[in-house]
Amino acid sequence: MGAVKGKRIPRAVREQQMMDAAVRTFGRRGYRAASMDEIAELAGVSKPLVYLYLNSKDELFTACIRREAQALLAAVWSGAEPGLPADRQLWAGLRAFFTHTAENPDGWSVLYRQARTHGEPFATEMSVMRDEIVAFVTGLIGAAAREAHRDPALPDRDVAGLAEALVGAAEALAGWANETPGVSAKEAAATLMNFSWAGLENLMNGRPWQPPSR
Amino acid sequence: MGAVKGKRIPRAVREQQMMDAAVRTFGRRGYRAASMDEIAELAGVSKPLVYLYLNSKDELFTACIRREAQALLAAVWSGAEPGLPADRQLWAGLRAFFTHTAENPDGWSVLYRQARTHGEPFATEMSVMRDEIVAFVTGLIGAAAREAHRDPALPDRDVAGLAEALVGAAEALAGWANETPGVSAKEAAATLMNFSWAGLENLMNGRPWQPPSR
Amino acid sequence: MGAVKGKRIPRAVREQQMMDAAVRTFGRRGYRAASMDEIAELAGVSKPLVYLYLNSKDELFTACIRREAQALLAAVWSGAEPGLPADRQLWAGLRAFFTHTAENPDGWSVLYRQARTHGEPFATEMSVMRDEIVAFVTGLIGAAAREAHRDPALPDRDVAGLAEALVGAAEALAGWANETPGVSAKEAAATLMNFSWAGLENLMNGRPWQPPSR
Amino acid sequence: MGAVKGKRIPRAVREQQMMDAAVRTFGRRGYRAASMDEIAELAGVSKPLVYLYLNSKDELFTACIRREAQALLAAVWSGAEPGLPADRQLWAGLRAFFTHTAENPDGWSVLYRQARTHGEPFATEMSVMRDEIVAFVTGLIGAAAREAHRDPALPDRDVAGLAEALVGAAEALAGWANETPGVSAKEAAATLMNFSWAGLENLMNGRPWQPPSR
DNA sequence: AATGAATGAGGATTCATTCAT
DNA sequence: CATGAATGAATCCTCATTCAT
DSSP states (O other), X not given: OOSOTTOOOOXXXXXXXXXXXHHHHHHHHOTTTOOHHHHHHHHTSOHHHHHHHHOSHHHHHHHHHHHHHHHHHHHHHHHOOTTSOHHXXXXXXXXXXXXXXXXXXXXXXXXXXXXXXXXXXXXXXXXXXXXXXXXXXXXXXXXXXXXXXXXXXXXXXXXXXXXXXXXXXXHHHHHHHHHSTTOOXXXXXXXXXXXXXXXXXXXXXXXXXXXXXX | OOSOTTOOOOHHHHHHHHHHHHHHHHHHHOTTTOOHHHHHHXXXXXXXXXXXXXXXXXXXXXXXXXXXXXXXXXXXXXXXXXXXXXXXXXXXXXXXXXXXXXXXXXXXXXXXXXXXXXXXXXXXXXXXXXXXXXXXXXXXXXXXXXXXXXXXXXXXXXXXXXXXXXXXXXXXXXXXXXXXXXXXXXHHHHHHXXXXXXXXXXXXXXXXXXXXXX | OOSOTTOOOOHHHHHHHHHHHHHHHHHXXXXXXXXXXXXXXXXXXXXXXXHHHHOSHHHHHHHHHHHHHHHHHHHHHHHOOTTSOHHHHHHHHHHHHHHHHHHOHHHHHXXXXXXXXXXXXXXXXXXXXXXXXXXXXXXXXXXXXXXXXXXXXXXXXXXXXXXXXXXXXXXXXXXXXXXXXXXXXXXXXXXXXXXXXXXXXXXXTTOOOXXXXX | OOSOTTOOOOHHHHXXXXXXXXXXXXXXXXXXXXXXXXXXXXXXXXXHHHHHHHOSHHHHHHHHHHHHHHHHHHHHHHHOOTTSOHHHHHHHHHHHHHHHHHHOHHHHHIIIIIIHHSOTTHHHHHHHHHHHHHHHHHHHHHHHHHXXXXXXXXXXXXXXXXXXXXXXXXXXXXXXXXXSTTOOHHHHHHHHHHHHHHHHHHHHTTOOOOOOOO
């Protein structure tokens, strides 16, 4: 399966085939339950070849995380247009995010389920990517606050928390949309904009929600 | 460690000791990487006793998920006061949620990392609990919409998406708060209320965020 | 099952209950697959009590073999009448044998399947009984030969072989009759008498079957 | 033992080595008592290789039963000459049977002790072979009856019982010959022919043994 | 470039047996 | 007389990884 057996195929191509098989297997079975045997068979090569090219299960998994992380970031950035207002940029990024995750469920699983669940060094590897997204969102919220001439400025840690919440909500919605038939990427993005942006605007305009005094 | 070895201890007590050890081990190592040997040793008993009382690794894991799920739900409900306005109820629930997850990081990991990652029947077991929380939040949003006499009513699926987003954001913030020193449960809850409630109010008052026309 | 739990019951009775359970379990599951747990539960007592009375799995199994062997022998002897001609005695013994084995399939299995299959000391234990049956049959054939004034006498080893064959055929027929619906003990005995006695008579009258000269 | 360790050996050869070791171990220890460890060591390979080639203890045992059954049948058929009279054919088959079982005591034990004792699917696997032998003998008895122009014909069920008895006697004699020093295959076969054929001839000539009237 | 052959190490599970009450 | 609590010792099986070709 995958490729005709025994054919001489350039290394770069073979590596991609192996990683395709690995992402699929890791994503569906989980990191521990995925066996090198299964990955090799799915890739249509012998196990020693997998080791020759990718060294070990850990390195293979790490390579998968990196590839999928780059692909996700590339998708998100590709939708961004730096000149636009913050909400438009966020809207574009979210649509790209939801579209990409819907189209790559195995990659999604590798990044958001497997990598985070199986400790170091995988969690860190994945966090590097996630942090870039959080930083992007943090930047958008900061920009919006500045546009609104908010005074005093929102404290950095508040902004960090808000970005974290927004990204977390996006991730949850991505999972929900993947499992709920008929929910499109656009709908998911609209839901999240509705949910978050108005609250952010109120915050920026100095009208935070007030906790009860007790 | 855990208990003095060899002591005769009533079954019910031993079972709790074993589950304490199991939650800790599953939470830190992951379901697959956790070995029954390690759990037994941490519980201060021999492996056969673990099997005698809890039957298998799967059943032990399931029992852990159930126990931690019940504990989390109990914590959240204990903070709820049915008579209060929706935002006050949400505020109370979130504080309880953040407090409980901060105090039980291993249980948190078992529920939100391990159970969700390792397929059936564990994911379902955990979803049962999560769905209760989502239903609670869904109810609050619906109540708030009714209080606001919103007309036309928010469509059910929109409410479901919003609840999903809110809960997802809460989960992400809980993880973030657990990893970020100095973030209290109260702060996390306030951040989330700020982030979400204003957006929800705007929605309820018929002022949704508008996507760009293109 | 078996007895009301906790009741004080005389040792002799309890032992029989345990052995009933053991014969059934050994007979159906096999010696190795039968667990002391299952036997104790079926007997309605706790495992330590089984050990208190019967010491070990091996001793319990040996006790079962002995009890069932004695029961089978007793059944066979009970049908014998020493004064009768040899064929009548054999006829009576076979009917008793087939009747008893049909009525005690678990005991049959313990003796003829389990005991013989699981090495020493069990095989020997069972052989002691079987040898008594073979000796009985050997005596009958010898007596018949003497009655027929056969001259020269049948060599002892030939008689031994014939007895072995007859007993073996009886055992095979017992198994066959147990598994074939509608075959009665009487029929099985008649088949075997037909099969064997005429050949024996010919032998005794000096008319053996002649192997081809080559 | 068995083979030099670590040598690269073609799969087909290794599999035979493993099965040799398995037949010996199963035959001597019994199915349950035989450990895969012992089999692997006796075969001169590591346990994983046994699993790689033969999958599981059950499959290995089944493969042994099949191999030994085929070998036994092949031996019996190899002695048969279809044109001969029934008694000559039986004589040839019996000699081959006793010779083969004497030369393959472990295979004998696997087939006639272990396979029959350890339930499904092993018992069935073995019965398939035994049924072929019974059918062969049934055919011979039927042929002999036809040659003798017996009228009325022997009922089918009687023939079946006789064949069962003859085969059972053969199996018992094979066991006896294996355990009794100095008994040759030829002797065992002659004993059985003497024992059985005259009785069969009498039956065929309408002179059955008559049970006592009571 | 590619693979058939092979293994060390570890993990889940079961069982006969004993101890303290 | 009777048992709930507890374990040492195996056993089956799997997997990541390497070697010789």
